[in-house]
Amino acid sequence: MEAAAxxxxxxxxxxxxxxxxxxxxxxxxxxxxxxxxxxTGILRQTLEFINDRAERYTTERDxxxxxxxxxxxxxxxxxxxxxxxxxxxxxxxxWGELRASAVFDETLREDLARATRIWVQEVxxxxxVVQPMSSAVALxxxxxxxxxxLEGLSMRxxxxxxPLAHARTxxxxxxxxxxxxxxx
Amino acid sequence: MEAAAxxxxxxxxxxxxxxxxxxxxxxxxxxxxxxxxxxTGILRQTLEFINDRAERYTTERDxxxxxxxxxxxxxxxxxxxxxxxxxxxxxxxxWGELRASAVFDETLREDLARATRIWVQEVxxxxxVVQPMSSAVALxxxxxxxxxxLEGLSMRxxxxxxPLAHARTxxxxxxxxxxxxxxx
Numbered sequence: 386m387e388a389a390a391x392x393x394x395x396x397x398x399x400x401x402x403x404x405x406x407x408x409x410x411x412x413x414x415x416x417x418x419x420x421x422x423x424x425t426g427i428l429r430q431t432l433e434f435i436n437d438r439a440e441r442y443t444t445e446r447d448x449x450x451x452x453x454x455x456x457x458x459x460x461x462x463x464x465x466x467x468x469x470x471x472x473x474x475x476x477x478x479x480w481g482e483l484r485a486s487a488v489f490d491e492t493l494r495e496d497l498a499r500a501t502r503i504w505v506q507e508v509x510x511x512x513x514v515v516q517p518m519s520s521a522v523a524l525x526x527x528x529x530x531x532x533x534x535l536e537g538l539s540m541r542x543x544x545x546x547x548p549l550a551h552a553r554t555x556x557x558x559x560x561x562x563x564x565x566x567x568x569x
Numbered sequence: 570m571e572a573a574a575x576x577x578x579x580x581x582x583x584x585x586x587x588x589x590x591x592x593x594x595x596x597x598x599x600x601x602x603x604x605x606x607x608x609t610g611i612l613r614q615t616l617e618f619i620n621d622r623a624e625r626y627t628t629e630r631d632x633x634x635x636x637x638x639x640x641x642x643x644x645x646x647x648x649x650x651x652x653x654x655x656x657x658x659x660x661x662x663x664w665g666e667l668r669a670s671a672v673f674d675e676t677l678r679e680d681l682a683r684a685t686r687i688w689v690q691e692v693x694x695x696x697x698v699v700q701p702m703s704s705a706v707a708l709x710x711x712x713x714x715x716x717x718x719l720e721g722l723s724m725r726x727x728x729x730x731x732p733l734a735h736a737r738t739x740x741x742x743x744x745x746x747x748x749x750x751x752x753x
Contacts, residue, residue: 484724486581487728494728532721545675545681546682546685566746
């Protein structure tokens with residue numbers, strides 16, 4: 386799965402060749418087909434893998450640091466998606482590619498919509514701890530905006546239209562604004 | 570140029586074949602190469618074309634309607650990018666493709682960064698009419714967030730993760746929030 390995320394982040398979904406994936410993973414193409422059945426199987430499981438990995442790196446906390454406040458927890462979860470590390474770049478590139486290819490290919494749409502919804506619900510949950518008097522609809526709306534903004538900023542960063550530090554500032558300000566809106 | 574936008578919206582940047590473009594435009598491939606020089610030339614001019622076209626359809630107003638307020642002007646300019654018409658779908662799909670392919674290909678990055686900046690400045694200008702006491706930095710930040718959010722929402726819509734009407738509601742609420750933030 387790591388090899389698949391790497392190859393997609395390098396060549397795009399549409400540049401994904403099973404031969405290159407097999408070479409990257411150090412296995413035969415037959416084993417790839419045995420394991421994933423087909424190209425759709427590869428993409429579907431890669432989507433799951435990058436979501437699990439994002440779940441891990443956005444929730445990892447320094448064990449020696451004092452426990453974060455609800456607000457810090459929210460901010461860290463979102464801002465950790467805008468980091469210049471190999472893992473985050475690879476994950477964000479692959480996610481952007483799966484999103485972009487779903488515009489043309491209907492196969493992945495359901496999986497992608499489900500993954501998006503799970504992400505939105507997670508962020509809505511964190512927002513609800515920060516602003517416990519908010520309605521579920523208001524929390525979901527704020528979470529949809531923050532995650533869609535994060536996707537937009539991430540693509541601008543990866544495509545060279547926006548420096549990473551500035552993307553982080555813009556996202557932090559959006560979190561401020563959404564939290565204030567929920568509290569008003 | 571219309572044919573190029575259509576082919577990119579149908580097959581993606583990476584599925585663009587000069588033969589198909591020539592057939593779509595009803596000309597020879599030699600003429601395509603004569604006019605655009607190479608593939609990069611096609612992509613570069615398509616980017617310019619879709620920006621001009623977006624400029625047109627987001628500023629078109631009903632001549633019989635009363636002149637819009639500054640706030641209506643701002644809202645219409647942004648919301649007209651989220652419409653289920655052939656032209657807007659094609660434009661947004663092609664824009665998303667040019668953005669996504671710039672992650673892998675450095676050639677288009679400068680043109681894309683410039684087009685993004687012009688768009689941000691246009692929206693910042695409209696925001697400045699709504700909230701004339703705001704600083705240029707605050708206006709630019711709000712415009713960057715609104716346009717990046719619009720890109721994110723647009724990709725979710727086109728990839729089937731978000732119904733169009735809901736995308737429009739989320740964007741309208743974001744405009745409310747950004748305008749209120751600038752006024753506070």
